[in-house]
Amino acid sequence: MDIVIIGLPQSGKTSLFNALTQGKSDASGAAGGAGEMRLGVVKVPDPRLDYLAGIYRPRKVVPAEIRYTDLPGPEGMAKSQGISGRYRNILQSATAFLVVVRAFEHDAVPHPAGGVNPARDLETMLTELSFADLEVLERAATRLADQLNKTKPADRPTVVRHKDAVEKARAGLENGIPVRRQSFTDSERAVLVNYQLLTDKKIIAVFNTGEDAGELSIADLDIDTDLTRGVGEVSISARIEAELALMDAAEAAEFRADLELGESATSQVIRASYDTLGLVSFLTVGDDEVRAWSVPGGIPAVSAAGVIHTDFTRGFIRAEVIAYDDFYACGSMAQGRKEGRLRSEGKTYPVRDGDIINFLINT
Ligand SMILES: Nc1nc2c(ncn2[C@@H]2O[C@H](COP(=O)(O)OP(=O)(O)OP(=O)(O)O)[C@@H](O)[C@H]2O)c(=O)[nH]1
Ligand SMILES: [Mg+2]
Incomplete structure (x- = not known):
């Protein structure tokens, strides 16, 4: 899944990118400006994987991943807002966009359009x-x-x-x-x-609220609802989150508690991305690998198999499925089978979040 971060100049795109990717790169001033495009891979946190890894002790634990792209600042853009020729192919191949909307006041960083106005900026971007x-x-x-x-x-x-x-x-x-x-x-x-x-792609608005502003919501903005219906949303402070992302986990947790911040920007943005895109994770387990796979919720089991390997589509026989909660309650696959919670499903079975699936494949 490729998510591209877009937004007006100086809205906090690079700061958000750094928060998401725990990037060491400097988002302030020139370094966040023209020139390079950055790509970062974020592992989707999933406590279910940790639990399963504890049981299977596999050689590898592979979380689902989301790739984020931060486009260069305005100097690198051909024309308005960067939705322009030079980056069009990157925008076109995206799965979704994070649209960063400036809501923070900061005298040292004047708003290019004169004043902070989230409704205007979000509408501008969508338009x-x-x-x-x-x-x-x-x-x-x-x-x-x-x-x-x-x-x-x-x-x-x-x-x-x-x-x-x-x-x-x-x-x-x-x-x-x-x-x-x-x-x-x-x-x-x-x-x-x-x-x-x-405009066929899913959109998550990220309100960059800065240090003091409270949460913002699309519903409270004076903006054409034809444009915003179905758009996901998150409120964060990109700069604080970028700083916290550089700390070790314990230190960051302490600051988070002190500042009364909720979940990390990464968790919030990832959850909003999954919700907005209608994605779920199914899990595969074994001694070799415990792994999470993101797929659109409800896709047929045969398509989910195809995500693992294209050949699996052709060779699909059936899927053994147990819901994560059932597995957790039983403690093992064998017990799950005994209690009848491990089910045998066919090609059309709609895959749900947290399904642990063993595909039986004719190779
Ligand atoms: N006070 C405050 N400043 C912020 C916040 N987020 C970003 N900034 C500042 O705003 C400026 C622009 O931030 P960037 O993250 O570089 O924004 P950008 O959208 O990547 O900018 P360009 O790539 O140049 O368009 C920097 O000086 C940041 O430190 C925030 O939450 N609060
Ligand atoms: Mg930038």
Whole structure:
């Protein structure tokens, strides 16, 4: 899962990236500005894995991972807000965006737009994503209209179908509805995936509240709900979290208690990401490896097997499944089997969070 951090200049993107990745890089001033793009891999904390590792004592424990990307600051951007040509392919290949919204007051860091206004900034960012998609769809529509003139009559229906899907998405966007909230037929979807549209991606707003401001919520902002429906949200102080991320666990916990901060930014952002994306984790266990895998909640067991190895899709026989809580209550697979809590499931079984799965594969 690739999550790209976007937001207006100086909103705290690099500070958030450092908080998430416990990066040693300096987010202040020049180092957080132009130039390099940063990629960091965050292991998803999961106490279930720790418990299972204690039982199986495997050679490896592999948590699920999320990759975060921090784009260079405004000097590196071609035009507004960075949703522009230079980084378009990175934005297009993202699974979701964290949109950092400045809510902190800080005299030394004047807001580029004059004053702190989270509603305006979030709306600006969401609108920018729509504009970027509109540009792509308009160009596609023109190209397809052109192509239609040159196409043999027999092949026209395909082009027409393609063009209609593009026009439909474009009309929806012009009415202010992001592509993720428009409804399409499967065949329209199949056309539109090719464009990797930015408003088709899930979004988590990260309000960077600074030291004093309280939590912010989208519901309290004066902003077009067509844009924000389904957008996840988190309130944190990116700078404090970036500093805490550099401390050892005990020291950070002490500061957290003193400052009356809740969960770490990493935990909050990861939870919001899972919720917004509808992801769950299933677990695999063994002497060799105990591992967590993130998949969309409810995907069929055969697809979950395919996440482990593409060959597993073809060779799928069945899945032995026990819910983590049941395993915990039983203490072992053997006991789970004895008590009938270990179930045998077929290809279509919808995978749930915390399922411990043993796939039986015909190789
Ligand atoms: N007071 C305060 N300052 C912050 C906070 N978060 C970030 N800053 C400051 O705001 C400035 C910009 O932070 P960055 O994390 O570099 O922001 P950015 O969005 O990566 O900036 P660019 O990449 O240049 O667009 C830095 O001077 C930070 O120290 C915060 O929560 N509180
Ligand atoms: Mg930055």
